[in-house]
Amino acid sequence: MSVPNGSRSPQQQQLPVVIRDNRRIDPVTLRPRKPDHADRASAERETRSPKEDTAPGAERAPVETGTREAGLEAQLAERTDDLQRLKAEYDNYRKRVRRDRLAIREIAVANVLGGLLPVLDAIDQAREHGEVTGGLKAVSEVLEGRLAALGLEPVGTVGEPFDPARHEAVTHEVSDTVDRPTCSALLRRGYRVGQQLLRPAQVTVTEPPGPGTRSG
Template sequence: MTAREAEGSTSVNTRENGSGEEPVIRDNRKIDPETGKARETGNGEAEQAEQAEAADAAEQAGSSSAAGAAAADSADAAGSDLASVELAAQLAERTADLQRLQAEYSNYRKRVERDRAVVKEMAVAGAVAELLPVLDDIGRARDHGELTGGFAKVGESFEAALAKLGLTSFGTKGEPFDPMVHEALMHSYSPDVTEPTCVEILQSGYRIGERVLRPARVAVAEPEESTPADN
């Protein structure tokens, strides 16, 4: 407490009346000299009003902050949902790309394996085709009874080795003539056939798998031509 507050301050005003001037004394001291307690100022109600306004402003600010927080939470939730949708779309796209790559790789592997098989078959076919004249000689020697003794064993081993490589012979007497696998060296007519027929196998044909190395050379007979009856 300062000396000024303890002693207090007074203001003296004068007012005019009919009899003269009368001093008006106002005690502006903030401390009551008798009780020693602070006096309530005349503007207490204003201060209370200001405090109430400040409380209302704080409450409004709190409500605005809560609303802003709720809006922020809602925006975060919406952003999280959008991110989840985008992530799911990216995952589906990557999965489709992986499946497409797997299918392409599977097709590529099958194509490579097929090409390898074709190249191998062509290589074997080219090598075996050069040995077909040897097979013809062995066959003729067998037909004439000249394939005997050790030479017979060699011929059988040679034929077995070529069979392991996939070589097979075709061409049988009496089978229908097929220009895709038969080569007609002789042609005749016969009443014993009803369609073009291989009546003699002059040279056997050979194939590896579905590839024909050499057509069977045959003699073909066709049905006799019918003549119109005399009138």
């Protein structure tokens, strides 16, 4: 089969060979060449910012990540506030329980000591008559020491200012030897535990003479 002149088969047809001279210096003039259109396009692609080459869907990724981090920080702050509030409530509860326990202990001790006050009164009366000697003296000293260790304190001494909150005036006298109401005699000792008064001291109160009053 003959082939017409000027036509070739696909196997015989060849693509034209293109040779590009990428040298930036002209070898003849030794001057820098001006970049052609292809070089300018390549340079533009190289100098283009990454943001311009980023796909539209990729721009939303940092925004979504920032929103998620802000949400996590808000949840962390909320959980931290809840934990701090729970800790404060627990500390208040623990303090309240401790305070209640101390109050119950003081009440129990006060009840026990209040029941022993008649024993102490009997010892005081025997001491006034000189009957606390020998074994009775040793027993009274041990008893008073143990009660003092539990917090029992005597109230009322001769010569101290009269205080209606701690003293009970049984008798009253007027004398110019004092300048204010004073406990001049102790009739029965009072006792307290801490700030709780078990009973007031019974005393004789001596006051200075007032206007128009004469001491007798």
